[in-house]
Amino acid sequence: MNSSIASQVSKKVDLTRSSVALVREVLGYDELGREVRHWIPAExxxxxxxxxxxxxxLMTMGGQTELLVLGYLRNQRLLSEVSDIxxxxxxxxxxxxxxVTRNGVDEIEARTAQRVVTTGCGQGTVFASLMSEIEQIHLPSDAYIKQDKVVEMVDIIRQHPSIYKKAGSVxxxxxxxAQAELLQFVEDVGxxxxxxxxxGKMWLEGISGNDKILYTTGRLTSEMVIKAAQMGIPILLSRSGTTEMGLALAEQLGISxxxxxxxxxxxxxxxxxRLQK
Amino acid sequence: MNSSIASQVSKKVDLTRSSVALVREVLGYDELGREVRHWIPAExxxxxxxxxxxxxxLMTMGGQTELLVLGYLRNQRLLSEVSDIxxxxxxxxxxxxxxVTRNGVDEIEARTAQRVVTTGCGQGTVFASLMSEIEQIHLPSDAYIKQDKVVEMVDIIRQHPSIYKKAGSVxxxxxxxAQAELLQFVEDVGxxxxxxxxxGKMWLEGISGNDKILYTTGRLTSEMVIKAAQMGIPILLSRSGTTEMGLALAEQLGISxxxxxxxxxxxxxxxxxRLQK
Incomplete structure (x- = not known):
């Protein structure tokens, strides 16, 4: 085995494959007093x-938990490489x-001390130091999306099996x-x-965001736009809308x-x- | 002036009345390339x-900011009485x-050290110590709501002027x-x-939650249910749904x-x- 392969092998991240029930059926009463069966997501x-x-x-449904933890560490910039884990x-x-990290987290005390509680659904904390780092992000100027692919992506999501259709609240x-292949689909209570x-999955598998599109059912508030930028993704689609700060950051960071x-x-x-007809 | 009135007067909380633009009109392009005017909420x-x-x-639209700050301090249980402020x-x-507090915050360092990042939209942090305190909450067993009032409240919200109708994303x-009088209506990006x-308003004005109903457009995740309990409110209405933990806490705390x-x-x-026909 040559040393570069040995180095890669030794840097594999050891992950469990946890699995847990994502929805639960409960009984309720409707407005006519009839007993109704109702699905709710886990939290x-x-x-x-x-x-x-x-x-x-973190409060989570528990669907792809190891990837959530990896992505949380990445998006909080607590570690710079997945191989640090x-x-x-x-x-x-x-x-x-x-x-367990290979070499610890630099200045973990200081870097987790400041708290920003954001408008996000769910995991809405970024450490304040993030805000000063995002200006260093450069997204590719030649990324693009074809209009018919936007429509195709929206339709793929519409047809995709989902917890939401069964239980809502996610x-x-x-x-x-860019060719509208669905590479990953994740639902969670936030x-x-x-x-x-x-x-987390992109980090683990070394997937670049530069030629990718991120779709979300949720609002594109400031932190969502910041996360997309950190993931290197230049194009964001939302079924919902955005906020003034989300818009300003997207403009500044080069995100469509x-x-x-x-x-x-x-x-x-x-x-x-970035939009091509 | 007798001393009890003097004491009340001296304990008035001094608040600014900040005011700031809540929405902004921006230009965008629709799928036919037409320029469209579009409202977005501030963040x-x-x-x-x-x-x-x-x-x-906190990331906020800025609508009722002084009350938001008061309510944040209350719901995080950093101070036990509004008169402490x-x-x-x-x-x-x-x-x-x-x-500015009158007597400081006990053990502020320790009480803000642990972080729980929740599934909430928006301000999703509770300090972990909260979780151990909620079991002490007792909601009134005789609170009730009439079914026609549920319908009336939902209709009042539907007809109420809102940022949401103009700009979405809030x-x-x-x-x-209990008689379906709308006492307060607040929108925010979270x-x-x-x-x-x-x-915050209930705290400031000494309004009990015991005979009130809280309506939200959002999901009733664990932290929302905990906040309702802290506010003493035994009845929760959501346009959206709940989660497994939201449900379990509502059951345990005596919330409908x-x-x-x-x-x-x-x-x-x-x-x-609690439901009366």
């Missing part, structure tokens, strides 16, 4: 430990994710190629969890933001040069 | 300082809310009396901000949870004894 507390230090408790062990019996995120799980995507309709709010 | 960073100590940065000064020029919360602003409220329809999931 579980997952406490993340990094090198035996308690970092955060030796293992992520999720144990739903105790609601814990145990992360948000979905999806990663697409839209931030869903996008973090996509980020498609709002209100539904059927053949959308409103392109920033960087319209 | 602003508000850093909260308590006795000169930086506590948190001397003043809340919001300055949107610098994006800061300066809170959540609304409303406080009702549903947690909206409920916190309601909590009405899911999927729309038109005349709803699904009552817990404590159906």
């Amino acid at each position: 579980r507390a997952l406490t993340v430990y990094v090198d035996k230090r308690e970092l955060v408790t 030796a293992s992520v062990q999720v144990d739903w019996e105790v609601g814990a994710a145990v992360v 948000h979905a995120c999806a990663l697409f190629s 839209r931030h969890n869903a996008v973090d799980a996509i980020s 933001l498609f709002s209100r995507c539904s059927g053949r309709h959308f409103i392109l709010l920033t960087h319209s040069e | 602003r960073a508000l850093t909260v300082y308590v006795d000169k100590r930086e506590l948190v940065t 001397a003043s809340v000064q919001v300055d949107w020029e610098v994006g800061a809310a300066v809170v 959540h609304a919360c409303a406080l009702f009396s 549903r947690h901000n909206a409920v916190d602003a309601i909590s 949870l009405f899911s999927r409220c729309s038109g005349r329809h709803f699904i009552l999931l817990t404590h159906s004894e």
Whole structure:
């Protein structure tokens, strides 16, 4: 074995494959007093430990938990490379994710001290230091999307099997190629969890965001736009809308933001040069 | 002036009346390449300082900011009485809310150290110590709601002027009396901000939640149910749904949870004894 392969092998991240029920059927009463069966999504507390230090408790449905933990660490910029992580062990019996790093986290105390509570659904905390780092991000100027592919992506999501259709109360995120291939689909009780799980998979598998499109059912608030930029993704589609800060960040960071995507309709709010007829 | 009135007067909380634009009109392009005018809600960073100590940065539309700050402090249980607060000064020029307490916050360092990042839209952080306190909450067993009032409340919300109708991307919360009087209506880019602003007003004005109903457009995840309990509110209506943990907490805390409220329809999931025909 040559040394570069040995190095790659030794840097594989050891992940559990946790699995847990995502929905539950409950009984309720409708307005006529009739008993109705009703599905609701799970919501579980997952406490993340990094090198035996308690970092955060995330509330999640539990669908792709190891990827969520990886993506959370990436999007908070606590570690710069996925190869810095030796293992992520999720144990739903105790609601814990145990992360072991290879070399520790630099200045973990200082970097997790400041808190920003954001407008996101779900995992809405970014550490304030993130805000000063995003200006260094450069997205490719030649990324593009064809209009018929926007419509195709929206239709793929519409037809995709989902927890939402069964139980509601979840948000979905999806990663697409520019050719509208669905590369990943994640639902969670918070839209931030869903996008973090996509980020975790991209990080783990070395997938570049530069030629990808991120779709979300949720609102494109500031933090969602920041996360897309961190993932290197220059094109964002939302079934919902955006906010003033989401828009300003997309403009500044070079992200094309498609709002209100539904059927053949959308409103392109920033960087319209990326849209091809 | 007798001493009890003097004491009340001296304990008035000094609040600014900040005012800032809540929506903005922007230009976009629709799927036919036509220029469209489009409204989006504001999203602003508000850093909260308590006795000169930086506590948190909230992302908010900026509608009822002083009440949001009060409600945030209340729902995080950092102070037990609103009279512990001397003043809340919001300055949107610098994006800061300066809170001055009368006697400081006990163990502020320890009580803000643990972080729970939740599934909420928006302000989704509860300090972990909250979780251990909620079991002490007792909601009144004799609170009730009449079915025609549920329908009336849903209709009042439907007809109420809103940022949502103009710009989307916000959540609304409303406080009702059992007679379906609309007591407060708050929208924000995060549903947690909206409920916190309601909590802040109740705290400031000494309004009990025991005979009130809280309506939200958002999902009733665990933290929303916990906040309702902290506000003493035994009946929750949601246009959206709930999660497994939201349901379990409502059951445990004695909260009647009405899911999927729309038109005349709803699904009552817990404590159906509170519903009167």
